[in-house]
Amino acid sequence: MLHPHSLTAIATLLSLLLYLTFGFQVGRARSKSGIHAPAMSGDPILERALRVQANTLEWLPIYLVSLWLFAIYWGDIAATVLALVWIIGRLLYSRGYMADPGKREMGFMIQAAACAILLFGALGKAFYVLATAGG
Amino acid sequence: MLHPHSLTAIATLLSLLLYLTFGFQVGRARSKSGIHAPAMSGDPILERALRVQANTLEWLPIYLVSLWLFAIYWGDIAATVLALVWIIGRLLYSRGYMADPGKREMGFMIQAAACAILLFGALGKAFYVLATAGG
Amino acid sequence: MLHPHSLTAIATLLSLLLYLTFGFQVGRARSKSGIHAPAMSGDPILERALRVQANTLEWLPIYLVSLWLFAIYWGDIAATVLALVWIIGRLLYSRGYMADPGKREMGFMIQAAACAILLFGALGKAFYVLATAGG
Numbered sequence: 001m002l003h004p005h006s007l008t009a010i011a012t013l014l015s016l017l018l019y020l021t022f023g024f025q026v027g028r029a030r031s032k033s034g035i036h037a038p039a040m041s042g043d044p045i046l047e048r049a050l051r052v053q054a055n056t057l058e059w060l061p062i063y064l065v066s067l068w069l070f071a072i073y074w075g076d077i078a079a080t081v082l083a084l085v086w087i088i089g090r091l092l093y094s095r096g097y098m099a100d101p102g103k104r105e106m107g108f109m110i111q112a113a114a115c116a117i118l119l120f121g122a123l124g125k126a127f128y129v130l131a132t133a134g135g
Numbered sequence: 136m137l138h139p140h141s142l143t144a145i146a147t148l149l150s151l152l153l154y155l156t157f158g159f160q161v162g163r164a165r166s167k168s169g170i171h172a173p174a175m176s177g178d179p180i181l182e183r184a185l186r187v188q189a190n191t192l193e194w195l196p197i198y199l200v201s202l203w204l205f206a207i208y209w210g211d212i213a214a215t216v217l218a219l220v221w222i223i224g225r226l227l228y229s230r231g232y233m234a235d236p237g238k239r240e241m242g243f244m245i246q247a248a249a250c251a252i253l254l255f256g257a258l259g260k261a262f263y264v265l266a267t268a269g270g
Numbered sequence: 271m272l273h274p275h276s277l278t279a280i281a282t283l284l285s286l287l288l289y290l291t292f293g294f295q296v297g298r299a300r301s302k303s304g305i306h307a308p309a310m311s312g313d314p315i316l317e318r319a320l321r322v323q324a325n326t327l328e329w330l331p332i333y334l335v336s337l338w339l340f341a342i343y344w345g346d347i348a349a350t351v352l353a354l355v356w357i358i359g360r361l362l363y364s365r366g367y368m369a370d371p372g373k374r375e376m377g378f379m380i381q382a383a384a385c386a387i388l389l390f391g392a393l394g395k396a397f398y399v400l401a402t403a404g405g
Contacts, residue, residue: 012204013258019197020197037186038186061330061331069283123283130277141396144396148335154332173317
């Protein structure tokens with residue numbers, strides 16, 4: 001059994017744990033506001049918590065798939081560093097958004113930058129490998 | 136060509152088929168209620184069908200990514216058993232929720248427990264591998 | 271380092287880029303309509319842009335996971351051809367839906383057909399491998 005990407009695996013699972021806490025945040029906002037599922041609106045804090053979770057879910061396929069292709073093409077450590085940047089960005093995004101929707105920008109830009117480097121880094125290397133080695 | 140995870144692959148694809156049926160359930164609820172996309176509310180059965188699909192989608196990244204990391208670290212059979220537990224939990228969740236939102240708890244807890252074992256099982260083994268083999 | 275699926279990797283990353291543009295489309299619809307997050311309704315163009323993004327997200331786990339299992343079982347080139355069909359279908363779906371919700375059917379059916387071939391193709395081969403090689 002080979003485990004050439006243990007660090008990327010750990011960073012991935014920690015990212016999923018962070019995402020799980022965004023789900024718990026929705027649950028807490030539901031309890032406080034008394035608005036039960038399937039209702040999705042009616043309280044500003046609940047709506048923010050739902051948007052934090054939904055926006056993170058929207059970016060998860062980009063992040064997770066690009067992260068693993070990047071890890072294959074650029075190695076375990078570079079991928080893990082960018083995963084940690086994504087985690088920090090998402091933490092700031094959630095804290096900012098819950099405090100004030102106008103304060104979500106910085107964390108959002110950090111996670112988006114990490115995703116862009118992962119996606120374009122993997123894409124560039126994949127084209128390079130294809131061009132130099134014939135696939 | 137190596138196929139060391141054929142069972143996990145089959146369980147994954149069956150999970151995706153189940154998730155597809157939750158999309159068809161939304162389509163049937165739309166037909167019955169006469170509420171066309173992009174409208175997302177206005178009928179309790181449609182709203183429940185949408186929540187079954189949306190909640191399953193919310194958990195799919197956690198489930199699918201943890202399942203495969205678990206399969207790599209713990210083997211094909213253990214991963215497949217937990218995938219079957221997840222499938223049963225999601226089936227009960229959907230049937231319960233469509234009958235009555237208050238009846239969604241048991242199925243939800245079963246799939247959440249399967250996800251927790253997959254996630255923490257993979258995370259624990261990844262840390263163990265890193266500590267004992269240096270990555 | 272082996273890269274037996276460079277083409278599938280490129281097609282995957284291009285699919286994610288297309289999905290990213292559906293997010294930008296939501297941003298443009300928000301600017302034009304002046305409806306800021308977390309509000310999710312109130313303008314027909316914004317609601318269509320949100321549905322294009324949400325429906326694509328709903329299908330991404332089916333598409334991406336089936337695509338890679340198909341690539342492993344059927345090879346890089348067949349998977350890439352189907353990924354390009356999916357991309358064309360999603361482009362038509364988005365353009366059609368933004369023009370008129372009734373015009374989203376053809377693109378939707380094309381991407382759904384690509385996903386069905388990927389999913390059932392991978393599932394069939396996984397069962398075949400299991401039956402003939404014992405896993």
